[in-house]
Every structure is written in C-alpha cells, then in structure tokens.
Amino acid sequence: MNRRKFAGLVGVAAGAGYLSMRASKPEDKGPGAGPPGKSPVAVLKAASYDDDLVAKIRDGAALCGLHVHGKRVLLKPNLVEFDSATAINTDVAVIAAALTAFRSLGAASVRIGEGPGHRRDTLGLAEQARYLHTIPDFEGVFTDLNRDDVRPLDNFAGERFYFPETVLGADLIVSVAKMKTHHWAGATLSMKNLFGLVPGAVYGWPKNKLHYIGIPRAIAELNRTFRNTFALVDGIVGMEGNGPIQGRPKHAGVLVMGQDLAAVDSTCCRIMGIDPARVEYLRLASNIGHVHEASIEQRGESPAALRTNFDLIAQFRNLRLG
Amino acid sequence: MADSLRRRLDFLLASQNPDGGWGYFPGKRSWLEPTAYAMLALHRQSESAVLDRAWSLIETWQLPDGSWRPGADVAGPGTWVTALGVHLHCAHARFDGHFTRGVAWLLGTQGTECNWLARLVGRVQAMTQPGGADNDVSHRGWPWLRGTTSWVEPTSQAIVALRMAAAHYAGVEARVTEAEEQLLSRKCRDGGWNYGSRKALGIDLPSYPETTGLALVGLQARNGELGEALAHARVLLAGTHSRLARAWLSIALKAHREQPPAAEGEPDGDILLAALEAIAHPGGNRAAFCLNGGAG
Numbered sequence: 001m002n003r004r005k006f007a008g009l010v011g012v013a014a015g016a017g018y019l020s021m022r023a024s025k026p027e028d029k030g031p032g033a034g035p036p037g038k039s040p041v042a043v044l045k046a047a048s049y050d051d052d053l054v055a056k057i058r059d060g061a062a063l064c065g066l067h068v069h070g071k072r073v074l075l076k077p078n079l080v081e082f083d084s085a086t087a088i089n090t091d092v093a094v095i096a097a098a099l100t101a102f103r104s105l106g107a108a109s110v111r112i113g114e115g116p117g118h119r120r121d122t123l124g125l126a127e128q129a130r131y132l133h134t135i136p137d138f139e140g141v142f143t144d145l146n147r148d149d150v151r152p153l154d155n156f157a158g159e160r161f162y163f164p165e166t167v168l169g170a171d172l173i174v175s176v177a178k179m180k181t182h183h184w185a186g187a188t189l190s191m192k193n194l195f196g197l198v199p200g201a202v203y204g205w206p207k208n209k210l211h212y213i214g215i216p217r218a219i220a221e222l223n224r225t226f227r228n229t230f231a232l233v234d235g236i237v238g239m240e241g242n243g244p245i246q247g248r249p250k251h252a253g254v255l256v257m258g259q260d261l262a263a264v265d266s267t268c269c270r271i272m273g274i275d276p277a278r279v280e281y282l283r284l285a286s287n288i289g290h291v292h293e294a295s296i297e298q299r300g301e302s303p304a305a306l307r308t309n310f311d312l313i314a315q316f317r318n319l320r321l322g
Numbered sequence: 323m324a325d326s327l328r329r330r331l332d333f334l335l336a337s338q339n340p341d342g343g344w345g346y347f348p349g350k351r352s353w354l355e356p357t358a359y360a361m362l363a364l365h366r367q368s369e370s371a372v373l374d375r376a377w378s379l380i381e382t383w384q385l386p387d388g389s390w391r392p393g394a395d396v397a398g399p400g401t402w403v404t405a406l407g408v409h410l411h412c413a414h415a416r417f418d419g420h421f422t423r424g425v426a427w428l429l430g431t432q433g434t435e436c437n438w439l440a441r442l443v444g445r446v447q448a449m450t451q452p453g454g455a456d457n458d459v460s461h462r463g464w465p466w467l468r469g470t471t472s473w474v475e476p477t478s479q480a481i482v483a484l485r486m487a488a489a490h491y492a493g494v495e496a497r498v499t500e501a502e503e504q505l506l507s508r509k510c511r512d513g514g515w516n517y518g519s520r521k522a523l524g525i526d527l528p529s530y531p532e533t534t535g536l537a538l539v540g541l542q543a544r545n546g547e548l549g550e551a552l553a554h555a556r557v558l559l560a561g562t563h564s565r566l567a568r569a570w571l572s573i574a575l576k577a578h579r580e581q582p583p584a585a586e587g588e589p590d591g592d593i594l595l596a597a598l599e600a601i602a603h604p605g606g607n608r609a610a611f612c613l614n615g616g617a618g
Contacts, residue, residue, distance in 0.1 A: 118517045118518075119517075119530065119532075120532060120566060121532060121564045121565070121566040121567060123590075123592070124563060124564035124565065124566060124567070127563065128563065139591075144346075147346035147347070147353075147594075148346075148350075149345070149350055149351045149395065150393075150395055150396065151395065152395075152397075160397070162395070162396060183522065183523055201346065201353060201355065201392055201393070202392055202396050202400075203466065203467065204400070204402065204465075204466025204467060204473065204475075204476065205466070205473075205475065205517060206473070206517065206518070208465065208466055208467065208470040208471055208473070209466075209467055209470060211470070211471075212469065212470055242523075242525065246525065313523070315523070
C-alpha cells in the first residue's frame with residue numbers, strides 16, 4: 001500500500017490530509033529545474049478593491065505578454081463558501097474587473113465558471129459573495145461547472161476523467177484565485193483553484209476522488225492537463241491561518257499574474273512568507289512550471305519588497321521562508 | 323393546486339428532454355439526478371406517458387453490477403444516483419430485478435473509513451488529538467463513489483432508499499441502523515450537519531442548511547433523538563437565503579411531521595431546484611421522501 005492510498009483511506013473526514021502532509025516530508029527533495037527559459041510574473045500593488053483594477057489587470061496581462069484577442073475566455077474564480085467575517089472568495093471587484101478587462105482585450109467571449117467543492121447551491125453562493133447583483137447579467141455569463149454537461153479526457157492521473165464542456169471549450173482559462181493558506185496543501189493559489197473545474201455531478205460534493213489521487217498530485221495533474229491557462233491571484237485581501245475557509249483576513253495589497261501558474265504560485269508564496277520549494281504540489285509541478293526564483297522574471301513590483309508573512313497553522317510552520 | 327406548485331410542475335413538464343430525462347438546466351443533456359427528482363415531483367401529478375418515457379431512460383442507465391451511472395455521458399457508477407434509482411423503484415412500487423440488483427449494490431458499498439487501517443488511525447487520533455478524533459469511524463456510511471470516504475448526502479440518500487426497500491428486500495435493517503449512527507455521530511456542535519465532518523484538525527466545523535436538511539431526511543426513523551437538530555433546522559430555514567437549502571430543510575421538516583411554508587415566486591431555471599421545491603410544497607408529493615408514507 002503506497003502513501004497516497006494510505007492517505008486516501010482515511011480521507012478528508014478523518015483529517016488524513018494532515019497525516020499525508022506530515023508523511024510526505026516535502027523537504028526531502030526540492031523542486032526540479034523546470035522547463036527551459038524563464039517565466040514572467042507580474043506583481044502589481046493594489047491597496048484596495050476601489051483601485052482601478054481593470055487597468056491593473058490589463059497592465060499585468062501586457063507585462064506577461066498575454067494575447068487574448070479572439071479567444072473564448074473562461075474566468076474561474078475561487079468561490080467556496082461565504083462568511084462575512086473573513087475573506088474566503090475571490091472578491092467580486094476582481095472578477096468584475098477581469099470580465100471588463102478581458103472583454104476590452106478583444107476576447108471573443110468571456111464567461112465565468114465555478115464548481116464549488118462542497119456547497120451545492122452555486123448560485124446561492126454567488127449571491128452571498130455579491131457576484132449575482134454586482135456583475136451585470138451574471139446569470140447570462142455564468143456556468144455552474146458542477147452541473148455542466150461533460151466529456152471525458154483520458155490519462156488524468158492514469159484514468160479517464162470527466163470535465164465540463166464549458167472548460168473543454170475554452171481557449172483560455174483564467175484562474176482568478178485568492179491568496180490563502182490551506183490546512184491540507186499549505187497554500188491555495190492559482191493551481192489549486194483548478195479543483196473547481198472537476199464536476200460534482202460526476203464526482204460528488206466534495207470531489208473526494210481528488211483527495212484519493214492525493215491533493216498535491218491532483219493539483220499537478222489538473223495543471224498538466226489544462227495548459228491554456230493564465231493566473232490572476234487576488235492578494236489584495238487574502239487569508240492566513242486555518243485557510244481556506246476558517247482563517248483570518250490578511251491584507252497583502254497585491255495582484256499577481258502570469259501564464260506559468262507554478263511561477264505565479266511560487267511568487268505568491270514568497271509574498272506570503274512561504275518557501276515554495278517546500279510546498280509539495282509545487283514540487284510535483286516543477287516539470288511544467290518554474291518554482292525557483294532565478295527562473296522567474298519578476299515584472300512590476302519586487303515580491304521581496306511586498307513580503308508580508310501569512311500566519312501558518314502549526315502543521316505548516318516548516319514552510320516558513322527563511 | 324396552488325399556483326406556486328403548478329408553475330414548478332409546468333416548468334418540469336416543459337423542460338423534459340426528448341429522451342425522457344431532464345438535464346440540470348433546460349436544453350442540457352439528461353442526468354439521473356434531476357430526472358429522479360423531477361419524476362418524484364411529478365409522481366401522480368402528471369400524465370403517465372411523461373413518467374413512462376423517463377422510466378425507459380432510467381433503466382438504460384443501470385449498469386450490469388446493479389449500480390446506476392450519473393448520466394448518459396458518464397460510464398462509471400455513483401452511489402447517490404444508485405440510491406435514487408432504488409428510491410424511484412420503491413416510489414413506483416417496481417420491485418423487480420433492477421430493484422434487487424440496485425439494493426444489493428448499495429449493501430455492498432461502504433465508505434473506506436471503516437477499514438482496519440482507517441479505524442486504527444481514528445483511534446490514534448482520538449488518543450492524541452485534543453478533543454478527540456474528528457469523526458467516529460466505527461460505523462459505515464456511503465461514499466459518493468466507491469473507494470472513497472462516506473459523506474452526509476450519499477449516506478442519507480442510501481438510508482432513505484434502503485428504508486423504503488426494507489419491506490421487499492431482507493437484511494437491510496442492521497446496515498441502515500449503522501449508517502444512522504454514523505450520521506448521528508457527525509452532528510456538529512451547533513446542532514446541524516456539515517457536508518462530512520463535525521471537525522477538521524480538531525476544530526469544530528459549522529453546519530450548513532442544505533446538508534442539515536439532507537441529514538434529517540436520512541434520520542427520519544430517529545425522530546425521537548432529534549429535538550435539538552430539528553430546532554436548529556427551523557432556525558436555519560428562517561435564516562437561509564439559499565433556495566436549495568430551504569427546499570431540503572422543508573422536505574426534512576415535512577418528513578418529521580411539520581408543515582413548513584411553501585416556496586413562492588417563479589422557478590428560476592434550475593430543474594433540480596424546481597423539482598425539490600415542488601416536493602417540498604405543502605401540496606407536493608408528500609410521499610416522495612417520507613418513510614411513513616406521508617403521514618406527517
């Protein structure tokens with residue numbers, strides 16, 4: 001019995017994610033060198049959600065050399081759960097700005113799609129998070145990815161896996177993630193956000209199958225499968241402590257963007273005071289993206305200058321960046 | 323018939339696909355889950371031809387091992403949809419070979435938390451973690467998919483299906499009682515149910531209104547032990563903005579012999595929601611989820 005199976009046996013309900021993380025000893029082996037060349041990542045200051053976010057997103061896309069013209073774009077927010085006391089979801093201001101920005105960049109179409117992991121009332125969540133009434137014609141541009149029609153892809157973690165038609169039909173998937181700590185993965189950023197592409201109508205609520213594949217491996221597999229991606233991480237107000245749901249709001253005042261999601265997440269980690277080389281999913285993804293600082297071309301602000309340590313729960317204190 | 327119920331049933335009738343099933347949304351391909359709820363909502367409320375066409379489709383989605391797949395485009399089985407397949411057979415009094423194979427498949431399925439290794443880890447966690455283990459792993463529930471852990475919704479759905487099946491299939495009582503124990507052990511500190519655990523990493527989790535409703539539907543036979551939970555459900559029903567949650571909480575309270583108010587307004591284009599709101603309606607198909615035949 002291998003370690004993934006061991007972790008899966010206990011499952012999320014019994015808190016085995018924690019055990020698997022403790023058993024994984026991510027410090028045993030650092031991330032690989034990554035693909036050839038360097039990856040640009042844009043770090044832009046945004047003090048609040050009242051800033052001109054459309055302009056910042058357009059600037060970030062330009063800094064990263066993103067071409068949007070004529071593409072069918074899918075914006076994938078992080079819409080998980082609502083609690084007015086904290087900052088769980090991608091802020092509606094960022095999603096609304098992204099919709100405007102990508103339309104203005106010449107996208108053929110821009111849709112918003114999300115498949116929350118454990119709450120079935122996606123539209124209800126969107127209403128609580130103010131998406132429904134803030135974004136014009138929200139229901140006209142939104143797809144509940146949990147309940148979309150599906151098609152299979154072969155060889156996802158060695159098996160056939162089903163994904164929503166809306167996802168498979170997109171030319172560009174923009175992971176509009178939230179900068180948060182995560183009590184099983186260490187951090188949840190643009191790569192983990194792709195969990196929401198997996199349809200609940202096939203795999204349930206939660207998508208427990210992904211936990212049995214192994215959370216870090218499933219993150220890496222999703223990002224290996226979907227290469228037509230761009231990351232836009234909402235770090236204006238993120239979450240620290242017991243994320244991704246029960247943590248505390250943490251102001252970091254940044255938007256982080258790039259086409260290499262591993263490089264974007266590694267940059268976010270450095271801003272959060274987390275060593276990306278110790279985050280297992282990033283280590284597993286280092287064959288498809290860059291984790292090492294020297295391989296990331298930082299554009300805009302310096303991540304080191306914007307570093308603000310996010311509190312880590314005891315199980316992840318070993319991830320702290322030196 | 324009340325207008326609000328009529329509008330929902332009319333919406334369901336108008337959105338049936340040519341293959342006899344329903345999608346999650348009008349014009350989308352058919353899936354078992356919205357088809358099952360639409361059939362339960364329309365039971366005895368529509369022409370038999372509508373349900374006959376749906377039946378033909380449902381039967382084609384049963385796999386040779388007795389399980390059901392979630393929809394036409396998905397090859398593998400799901401536990402919750404198999405529970406719904408059995409549930410439909412009971413609701414329509416079709417205790418045939420499809421029914422028997424479906425029940426057998428459910429009885430042969432359990433969450434992985436009940437294997438020896440998981441139980442060992444649970445015991446270690448109980449001894450080492452302040453406040454004890456996150457979950458009692460001594461009782462078997464049902465997972466969404468075979469080979470994974472039990473969760474509240476598929477466990478509740480399987481309990482309802484097997485309790486309905488019990489008069490026509492011997493030997494389900496012990497397993498159902500065990501699953502009820504699992505649900506009871508997972509009740510959150512606030513009196514309701516989260517989607518899976520009552521705690522994560524030793525920290526209490528909040529209940530959610532929709533999963534509280536689902537758990538209470540599954541625990542109908544334990545009504546006498548649910549005073550606090552039912553009180554919490556009433557509070558959740560009064561406070562939630564989620565139509566889906568209101569529907570499940572209303573179905574649950576009806577199953578526990580209460581009479582919650584009807585959903586008003588128009589159906590919003592969500593077929594599964596419209597079907598659940600129709601079932602939850604005071605004039606809706608009371609027997610759809612009530613184990614006592616709708617005596618409530």
